[in-house]
Amino acid sequence: MFRSLAIDVAARRLPQSTTIVRHRSSRRPLSSPHSHSLTRFLSTPIAPSPTSTKSIPPPPPPSPASRKPKVDLRPAPIKPQVSTSSTTYISTKPNVRLPRPINVVPTEPTATLGSVKETAKRDIEDAEAHGILKPPPPDASWVKRTLHKAIELAKFYYRGVKLIFVRRKEINLIRARIKQGGPPLSRAENRLIRTQKDDINKVIPFLFIALLLEEIIPLIAIYAPFMLPSTCILPSQRARIEEKRSEKATTFAITHRTLFLSLRSRDQKDGGLTMDALREPGVATAFCGLLRLSTVGIDSLRIRRIRNHLDFLAIDDQLLIQDNIFHRLSEKSIEEALEERGIIISGLSSKAKEARLKWWLGSVSEISASPDARRLQLILSKL
Structure with missing residues (x-):
């Protein structure tokens, strides 16, 4: 009875988290008036409150274990070790290549077109001065002048192409004379035969251009004169x-x-x-x-x-x-x-x-x- 009272008193005095553990020996204690029963009191840690957890800072992360340098037992060339302590300068400006200088030729399409028109106009005026082309009436309007020049150029090209075919008969007569044992070929006749051969090769493309795009013939005379027959220049x-x-x-x-x-x-x-x-x-x-x-x-x-x-x-x-x-x-x-x-x-x-x-x-x-x-x-x- 006294033992149970003592245990109850001790349990009231200890905190609530204390657990009372009673150890009983496997052997039964001797019943003696002087024997005492031993009681051991074990305490368990108190669960932390949520306020206390916030105030405690988290523990620092564990430092990574430093690696030991790898030892290579095989003979190999030694690579130069780059010092990690030295700082490398990194440019913040982008690496941009400078453009190469380009030789730009100034082009003036308006001036070039105007000069071509002016050149063609002077060619027609010079031909009118030499009597090759008939000039338009002095009181003609711009439309009549333009139409008159186009007609006169068409006549000139027609006469030039016709002359190539007429000249062909003359060259046939020269060759027939030489075959019959007549006077030998002269230098002028030889050059005429060569010119006629070149004109025959050019007359077909020229006719095609003259029928479709007659107005570009003055441009051909400026930029591609080798396309024109000698009788149409x-x-x-x-x-x-x-x-x-x-x-x-x-x-x-x-x-x-x-x-x-x-x-x-x-x-x-x-x-x-x-x-x-x-x-x-x-x-x-x-x-x-x-x-x-x-x-x-x-x-x-x-x-x-x-x-x-x-x-x-x-x-x-x-x-x-x-x-x-x-x-x-x-x-x-x-x-x-x-x-x-x-x-x-x-x-x-x-x-x-x-x-x-x-x-x-x-x-x-x-x-x-x-x-x-x-x-x-x-x-x-x-x-």
Whole structure:
């Protein structure tokens, strides 16, 4: 009885979280008046309140374990270790490449179109002054003037195409005379036959353009004169075409001077220049420009043009020597002959031009194994 009272008193004095555990021995204690019963009091931790949990800061995260350097037992090249302590500078500006300078050619489409119209207008006025085209009535309106000029140009082109077919009959008579054993072919007749051959190749495309787009023919005369037959070119247009050809030859002689000098040095070293040199890169184009031939197309077409032109020069040189008409040539004819042979005439006097043509005829009269290669050598010797 006293024992139970003591336990109740002790339980009231302890806090409520204290648990009373009674240990009873497996062995039964001896019943003695002096024996005492032992009672052990165990306490459990009090559950934290929600307010206390907020006030306590969370524990810091565990520091990562430092890795040990890997030891490689195999022999290998040692890589340079980059120090992590050194700071690397990172530019905040974007890496932008500067644009390359572009050579911009100022284009003025309005001025160019206006200049083309002005050029075509001057060509028509010059033809009217020479009596080739009939001028419009002075009191005609703008519409009547424009219509009159279109009709007169159509008549001019029609007469030019008709002349090509009429001239064809004349050339047939010349060839028949030569076959029958008549007078030999003259230089003028030979040049007429060559011109007629070129015009026959151009007349079909020209007719197609004239029937569909007659108004662009003045533009063709400015930008593509090689498309026009010789009988359909106005006098001022012909002069401008010849001037552009001369400028083209001079430009090619200057821009390809290094190439021409290398060919000339090879000619002096190897004892002669062969026609195979035209197959080298850039050579055919350079000679076409120097001989005032078209540079359009591939090298095989350019070489063909050069061979045909050299064959024409061989016949022309023979006729000049045979007919002995050198002293009867006008200055214009001498200039034309020199330009056809790739000789630059700018800056030459009249006597110098005559001397240059005499030198050419005397040089080609010598016997040569390859007349075409001999003429190429003469062209290079005067550059």
